[in-house]
Amino acid sequence: MAKKRTTIQLNLTLCCCFLFIDFCFSIIGTQKTDTIFQGQEFRDWEHLNSDNKVFRLQFFSPGNTKNRYLGIFYNLPPDVTPNDYDKRPVWVANRDSPIPDASGNLMIDTDGKFMISYGEGQEFVFFIAPARSNVSSRLLDNGNLVFQELNNSDGSVKQILWQSFDQPTDTLLPGMKLGLNFKTGQRWLLTSWISDQVPASGSVTFGVDPTNQLMIWWRGSVVWNSGIWQNGHFDYMQNLATASDQYGDLNFSYVSDEEKKYFIYSASEGQILTRYTLDSSGIVNDSTGSPTFGACTPHPAFVPGCNMEILSPCRRADLDREGDLLFDQTQGFPYGDSIVLDKNNYSLFDCRVECRSKCSCVAYASISDNGTGCEIWSNLQFEMTDFKQSREIFVIRRKPGIIGSWVGVAVGFTIFTAFWCLCIVMLRRIRAEANLGNKMREKRLLYELQRAAAPAIYKRAKSRDEKIGHELQVFSLESIELATNSFSNRNKLGEGGFGSVYKGELLDGRAVATKRLARTSGQGFQEFKNEILLIAKLQHTNLVKLLGCCIEDEEKILVYDYMTNKSLDLFLFDPHRKELLKWTNRLNIIEGVAQGLLYLHKYSRLRVIHRDLKASNILLDDNMTPKISDFGMARIFGAQVSEENTNRIVGTYGYMSPEYALNGVVSEKTDVFSFGVLLLEIISGKKNHRSYDSERPLNLIGLAWEMWSEGRALELVDPILEDSSHSKNEVMRCIHVGLLCVQDQAKDRPSMSDVVSMLTNDNLHLPAPKQPAFFIGLVATQEPEKEQEIKDPNLKKCSIKHLSISEMEPR
CATH class of the missing domain: 1.10.510.10 (Transferase(Phosphotransferase) domain 1)
Structure with a gap:
């Protein structure tokens, strides 16, 4: 009887435990799994999923490195076979501040500091909330990690204090902006990884230029542009308006006003895995890994918007039929005369550019297994080996010797002939210019201004006035005299060291201010030319607009929009x-x-x-x-x-x-x-x-x-x-x-x-x-x-x- 009573008590205890555990899980299930609250820690081995499990947040180590990074990834559906881009994070929090071990914790401390803490008291801080704020962090279904302030009354969102969409890395997602905000100074840019194993900021950036076009820069130099946005697409990307990827349609738009300019796109409802990723060679790939923007290789001369790299004459003998310098990839143990550019931010693409620009370079390679740093050889020998010292080397593809010799002779003869022709032309030009008067020199200056301000062919206007490009106009002296009543004192607005300024009215009714450069002015041709070539290329609401100029009969005149309230x-x-x-x-x-x-x-x-x-x-x-x-x-x-x-x-x-x-x-x-x-x-x-x-x-x-x-x-x-x-x-x-x-x-x-x-x-x-x-x-x-x-x-x-x-x- 006692044994039976003990069995009943044990069964009742187990039932109570199961009921309590089930109750706890039901409570936990009602909590948001996409949110980190104040005082809560998100540790290295944990995952944070968005509400509908489209994205996840986790720590990771790319490639063979032991460094840890916090990143956002797409959650792949079971029926999707992932490619390399599907496995890459769409955003990396601490790309330039890696964590050396698995000690990282994402947290919001009691002071409202949103940060990653690791090691012994080390921190990577995203944002510090105002005092006494009720804050949390949430991963949204669009891939945006937001740090938000909540209302104390009902827990609703009061304001977004910080968001990952404002700190993009190398990937553009639907709803993410690419552009700039003139009022706040915010600039949304994609910056490449240095290599597939190093997420740190590389040398290539992708963004919007104030001239309303997409651009890709390599170390500040433009290597590709999309053309101006008009009629729902960019000039060099007319198929963008109807673009789609393997999962559905994409809608692109461009916003431009006085405060901001940005490019943005959206995906159809339910669409997954959509992204555009900038790689370290300056190409933007779509979600399948196919080149979409900036695909200037291997032959940039045939791609609209690509700025073809100009090679020195010493490289001409190594160009292929399409005018490209090619490299062969090989494995081995290299030795010979080399230069090591031991910079952590050098990618393999940077190394390639360095080699192309140096006449002595015959090969290049990374100096580390993770694809960073650069070594270039002027004299290369290597052994084919399977040892651990074996490296991946890129060697310039040489043409056969006899062909190279004939090409060298031909190039040398061409250069020699061109040099003598140039000397003859220059001598004739010097003699001719010695006999030119002031009027001819001014016409030459006008021609130079026209070519520099607008390389495109300019069209002659109905009157004697001419237009340079689409905006800047070259006025005849006759039209300026009519506008200002022959520079009447009644029209005079002011006078300074440069000369005088007159109010005028053009034949089309526009009010203008004309700055007439005095012959005795300290500002001469250089300043006059500088202002025309410079301001014609600048457009901003807080810069005066230059309408045109006049160079005729020793007159040098600038024509501006008239400012009612003067200076x-x-x-x-x-x-x-x-x-x-x-x-x-x-x-x-x-x-x-x-x-x-x-x-x-x-x-x-x-x-x-x-x-x-x-x-x-x-x-x-x-x-x-x-x-x-x-x-x-x-x-x-x-x-x-x-x-x-x-x-x-x-x-x-x-x-x-x-x-x-x-x-x-x-x-x-x-x-x-x-x-x-x-x-x-x-x-x-x-x-x-x-x-x-x-x-x-x-x-x-x-x-x-x-x-x-x-x-x-x-x-x-x-x-x-x-x-x-x-x-x-x-x-x-x-x-x-x-x-x-x-x-x-x-x-x-x-x-x-x-x-x-x-x-x-x-x-x-x-x-x-x-x-x-x-x-x-x-x-x-x-x-x-x-x-x-x-x-x-x-x-x-x-x-x-x-x-x-x-x-x-x-x-």
């Missing part, structure tokens, strides 16, 4: 008109000029340093929108160049940075300094090159610095703004940014990207400014348009003969 200095330094500049107008002008400079420095097709930013070069339209003008002194920089030295220093006294005025060093920070001076002038309504102390020559920068140091910064504000409604925090932030921009050392000044963030993000912490440059003892007493001599006790002689200093009157 900023007309308002800013006039005791009566400055009343029209309310604080909101001044703040909009500050932010607009900052956006224009950011475009010039970072987003324009040409990386441009303005070098003469000042109040008289900021024009205002009907809505008081600022337009940066006068690009005659601008400097074009290469993509990889951060600063240059110039022997010809040009600009306006009071706006030039110290390193530029004294040493001729020009960089983006040159414009940043000028912007800081302009910002302080806009806030105070005072000119920088005036003295604001009776006992010492203290300029505006010095005045602002002293007031800031003494806690009286608000006293700098223009008294005319006392009765207007303005935020003290906004004013203080602007003064703070202005002082950061005029710091003595260029390295201490922020970039224009940072400046835009500082002006638009109230929550951004600003560093304390250091002592500014040129704030005492250098207040101008010279007349405008005179050559200035800048003396430095450390220099034996520092007379800058070509220094062009101008103080221009308003337009």
Whole structure:
């Protein structure tokens, strides 16, 4: 009897346990499996699936490496046979910060920090939430990992604080943007892996150019472009409008306005595995691994949009019939004369380009098993071996010797003949040009401008006016004289060192401003030519629009859109008109000029340093929108160049940075300094090159610095703004940014990207400014348009003969 009672009790206990376990699982089943909550850890061996299990989040190790990365993958349906691209992650969180072991945890700590923690206290932080926020992270069914703030009342989403779609790696998914945001400075780009085993950022990027076309860059140089977006497709990709992949239809669209430009696509409902992936050789492959964008190999000359690589003459003998330099892949143990480019960010594609560009190179290979680094040989010998030292080598395919010899002779004879022909042509040209007058030289300049500004054939207009390309127009002198009433004084808007500006009205009714270059101007042909060729290629809402030019009868004239409110200095330094500049107008002008400079420095097709930013070069339209003008002194920089030295220093006294005025060093920070001076002038309504102390020559920068140091910064504000409604925090932030921009050392000044963030993000912490440059003892007493001599006790002689200093009157 006792034994029977014990059996019954045991059975009851087991039933209770099973019921409790089932109850626990039912509760767990109601929790979201796609979400990580605050205080929860997602460990290395775990998976996080999206709601409908389309995507999963997990740690992984690519190839044979032991490094661990956090990535998002497609979940493959059972009936799909995966290819190599299906197995690749669509996003990698810590691509440039690998974890050396399996200690990684994705978590949101109690302070709202969204991060990966690993090792002994090491962290990789994505985002830090505002204090006392209710936050969580969720993997969505579109592959987007979001860090979101929740409402405390019902747990609904309050706002998205961070998302992986804003930090793309090498893959574009449906709904993901590819482009740029001018207002926030955000840029959505794909960046290749270095190799299949190393997800770190490679040398190839894929994105949208401000000219409304897709582009692929290799180390900053354009290697492919799609053509302009129009009529629902890009010029060189007309089949894009009806594109589809193996799983369904794709819909592509392009959004472009003043704030943003981006390319985006969507997939039909239920479609899976759709993606576009940028590989390390600059090709964008679709979800099947087939080339779609930028497929410029092997013969780029026959692919629209591809910029064919120009090889040196020494490589011509090795080209195949289609004009390509081919390599044979082999295995072996190499030895011989070689150069090792031991850079972690070198891919096999980078190594190939290096070899193509060097006449002595006969072969190349990676220096590691994971496909990174580069070694190139000028003299190669190798042994065929099966040992572990065996390497994969790419050897230039040589033509048979006799053919190569005849080709060499033919090339040499051609070069010799071409050289003598060139000499004869040049001698004739020199003799002819010696007899040309001013009029013929000006016609030659006009032809040069036409060819440089628009390589395409330009069409003659109905009148004597001509168009360069689609936008820039070459006006006849007759049409300019009719528009300005023969340069009547009644039409005169202003005058400066360059000449005079006149208001005009074209035959089609358009109001224009014509800048007539004076014969005695310090700005000559170079500045005139520079402005035409440069500004014609720049398009931004905060840059003045150049309509055309006129070169005839020794006249050099530029024609712009007419700005109703003329220039900023007309308002800013006039005791009566400055009343029209309310604080909101001044703040909009500050932010607009900052956006224009950011475009010039970072987003324009040409990386441009303005070098003469000042109040008289900021024009205002009907809505008081600022337009940066006068690009005659601008400097074009290469993509990889951060600063240059110039022997010809040009600009306006009071706006030039110290390193530029004294040493001729020009960089983006040159414009940043000028912007800081302009910002302080806009806030105070005072000119920088005036003295604001009776006992010492203290300029505006010095005045602002002293007031800031003494806690009286608000006293700098223009008294005319006392009765207007303005935020003290906004004013203080602007003064703070202005002082950061005029710091003595260029390295201490922020970039224009940072400046835009500082002006638009109230929550951004600003560093304390250091002592500014040129704030005492250098207040101008010279007349405008005179050559200035800048003396430095450390220099034996520092007379800058070509220094062009101008103080221009308003337009």
